Amino acid sequence: MSATVRAHSTNENFKNNEKLGVIDPSELLRPEPAFAKKPVGQFRDYTVDESDPIKERVRRTYYEMHTNQTVDFVKGRMGKWLKFNHFKATVREALEKLNDLVDESDPDSNIPNIVHAFQTAERIRHEHPDLDWFHLTGLIHDLGKVMAFYGEPQWAVVGDTFPVGCEWGKSIVYRDGSFDKNTDGNDSRYNTKYGMYEAHCGLDNLTMSWGHDEYLYRVLKHNKSTLPEEGLHMIRYHSFYPWHAGGDYAHLCNEKDQEMMAWVLKFNTFDLYTKSEHIPDIEALWPYYESLIDKYIPGVLEW
Ligand SMILES: [Fe+2]
Numbered sequence: 001m002s003a004t005v006r007a008h009s010t011n012e013n014f015k016n017n018e019k020l021g022v023i024d025p026s027e028l029l030r031p032e033p034a035f036a037k038k039p040v041g042q043f044r045d046y047t048v049d050e051s052d053p054i055k056e057r058v059r060r061t062y063y064e065m066h067t068n069q070t071v072d073f074v075k076g077r078m079g080k081w082l083k084f085n086h087f088k089a090t091v092r093e094a095l096e097k098l099n100d101l102v103d104e105s106d107p108d109s110n111i112p113n114i115v116h117a118f119q120t121a122e123r124i125r126h127e128h129p130d131l132d133w134f135h136l137t138g139l140i141h142d143l144g145k146v147m148a149f150y151g152e153p154q155w156a157v158v159g160d161t162f163p164v165g166c167e168w169g170k171s172i173v174y175r176d177g178s179f180d181k182n183t184d185g186n187d188s189r190y191n192t193k194y195g196m197y198e199a200h201c202g203l204d205n206l207t208m209s210w211g212h213d214e215y216l217y218r219v220l221k222h223n224k225s226t227l228p229e230e231g232l233h234m235i236r237y238h239s240f241y242p243w244h245a246g247g248d249y250a251h252l253c254n255e256k257d258q259e260m261m262a263w264v265l266k267f268n269t270f271d272l273y274t275k276s277e278h279i280p281d282i283e284a285l286w287p288y289y290e291s292l293i294d295k296y297i298p299g300v301l302e303w
């Protein structure tokens with residue numbers, strides 16, 4: 001791994017988060033035969049094994065997430081983050097900032113997020129050379145993880161997402177047990193099939209558990225990105241596994257969501273996390289990707 005990629009962090013915010021070592025369970029355990037470097041059966045393996053530190057960490061992250069992600073919690077995070085007054089940075093600066101985040105975590109289990117960003121983007125470019133907006137979507141899709149620099153706990157940044165304010169989908173990981181202490185489970189406004197929503201209201205009208213998908217989507221809208229709707233949808237719902245992989249929540253989707261799901265699934269085939277993957281030459285690739293940033297999300301953004 002190059003020195004640039006492993007650049008050491010002196011960032012104070014990062015120091016405060018050094019135990020965080022963001023591992024995104026959604027990506028760590030991703031099923032994708034085309035790129036898989038190990039048998040597919042080993043991806044997204046959520047069996048409990050307290051002797052395996054990574055599995056145990058994933059389990060704990062989900063238990064904390066499912067305990068704490070309530071309607072009130074998400075409203076609170078939105079109140080904080082959607083002021084967009086945390087920092088100002090270009091897309092490139094934000095990507096480079098993310099690099100620091102993973103730097104001090106276990107090198108055997110993590111690669112810097114910027115490597116994952118370029119790997120995802122380059123795979124997409126290889127398969128879909130003409131869709132430049134899709135390349136850029138691949139590059140930036142995880143940028144919302146910068147929240148981890150500002151005190152956001154891991155369970156409110158990474159991992160699979162789900163809507164709050166209605167019954168939890170059957171396919172959510174650790175569905176049985178992990179929600180036992182979530183107070184929404186005892187709230188009659190939220191604990192029914194539709195909860196606070198209307199039938200087929202559309203994903204746009206759901207309040208999702210707080211994480212990097214929703215945050216980046218909101219940052220892009222706030223900063224008037226011209227990425228097409230397909231790209232924005234991929235960003236907003238790529239971690240919504242209970243929907244696009246688990247088959248839950250169809251009763252809340254509208255026709256547009258059904259169409260968009262194909263794009264989200266297509267995107268997810270490229271969003272693989274594996275340390276054994278080829279490391280792209282990031283310096284050589286920057287000019288191309290900066291031209292895309294200039295086209296779709298130029299300048300300094302408010303985060
Ligand atoms: Fe992600």
Ligand SMILES: [Fe+2]
Nearest residue numbers: 027141142271
């Ligand atoms: Fe990703």
